[in-house]
Amino acid sequence: MYEQIAFYLFATLTVILFFITVMSKNVLYAMTSLAAGMVLISGFFFLLGADFLGVVQLIVYVGAVMALYAFAMMFFDATKDIKATHEKPLLVFFLGGMMALVFVVIFSAPVIGANIEAHYPIMEDVGNAQMVGMILFTKYLVPFELAAVMLLVAMIAGIILAGKKMDHSLTTNIEDVKEELLKGKK
Amino acid sequence: MIGVSHYLILSGILFSIGFIGVLRRKNLLMLFFATEVMLNAVNIAFTAIGKYYNDLGGQMFAFFVIAVAASEVAVGLGLLIVLFKKHGSLDLDTIAEMKG
Numbered sequence: 001m002y003e004q005i006a007f008y009l010f011a012t013l014t015v016i017l018f019f020i021t022v023m024s025k026n027v028l029y030a031m032t033s034l035a036a037g038m039v040l041i042s043g044f045f046f047l048l049g050a051d052f053l054g055v056v057q058l059i060v061y062v063g064a065v066m067a068l069y070a071f072a073m074m075f076f077d078a079t080k081d082i083k084a085t086h087e088k089p090l091l092v093f094f095l096g097g098m099m100a101l102v103f104v105v106i107f108s109a110p111v112i113g114a115n116i117e118a119h120y121p122i123m124e125d126v127g128n129a130q131m132v133g134m135i136l137f138t139k140y141l142v143p144f145e146l147a148a149v150m151l152l153v154a155m156i157a158g159i160i161l162a163g164k165k166m167d168h169s170l171t172t173n174i175e176d177v178k179e180e181l182l183k184g185k186k
Numbered sequence: 187m188i189g190v191s192h193y194l195i196l197s198g199i200l201f202s203i204g205f206i207g208v209l210r211r212k213n214l215l216m217l218f219f220a221t222e223v224m225l226n227a228v229n230i231a232f233t234a235i236g237k238y239y240n241d242l243g244g245q246m247f248a249f250f251v252i253a254v255a256a257s258e259v260a261v262g263l264g265l266l267i268v269l270f271k272k273h274g275s276l277d278l279d280t281i282a283e284m285k286g
Contacts, residue, residue, distance in 0.1 A: 007188045011196050018200055018223050022207035027215060034219050041226050044193070048237045050245045057229075060252050065222070065259050069215075072263040076215065076270055092209045100202030107194050107231050120242040135242050136249070147253040154257030161264025 006047060014040045025081045027073065035066045049122075052129040072162075193234030200227035214266055214276040218259070225255045 017037035024030045038061040045054035120135050136144055204227060207220030229248040236244020266276060273281050 003188055018203045021219050022203055030219055044230050048233045050233050053245050053248055060256055068259055075267050096202040096206035099205045100198040103201050104198040122240050140246050151257050154260040158260035158264040162267045
């Protein structure tokens, strides 16, 4: 009963919030609703029994990724409304709906086929975080290390790309400021 | 009773919302937001199917999707900042340099 209430509440709120993210003309509103939607998505993970994944979703998405977006928005003009006018809005919605249908079919085809066996079964008496740790550090050790290297590369790339010419202002031309200062001295 | 189909339909709806965003947005930052929505939808589907088969593989895949998304955001935002410094805008029509 509680599961149903939670599911439908989270589902409607997530759909509404992500719809705002996609439709809003203001970058700030879009980012805020995206962050709220991410929090609610972690609720689905808790409902599905994936406690560790829910916590990771909260820490990584809502904590790290959203903070990164918020900091990056200081570089862009966030107060200005963006224009997003597509020539054929109906075609966009039609393609989006078709995409959803294809997605559901792709994922439900093996469910209907029902010949998949669990390689790493979830044990009842072991906690979720413990279970995840056991599988992650045995069967998925190489992908885990590769992901670590990938995150390091991404961090260095982000620092180099964003840190280049950090001392130059984006909005005011530095040469004009220098000229004004020189004129003031004379 | 909430079954796996509920979660799959929800993730399909969320994925299509993200897809609509990718199709209709002309601002690069908003394209990134739409991509995040799509990635989250796929994560829900992975976890739900993993629960249905009583398998931990779905959760594992969702972890790696989150790791890829985090590094994508780090590199992508760096590139966006460089683009904004170069063009003064993130609009795809003004950024586009190739003719054709």
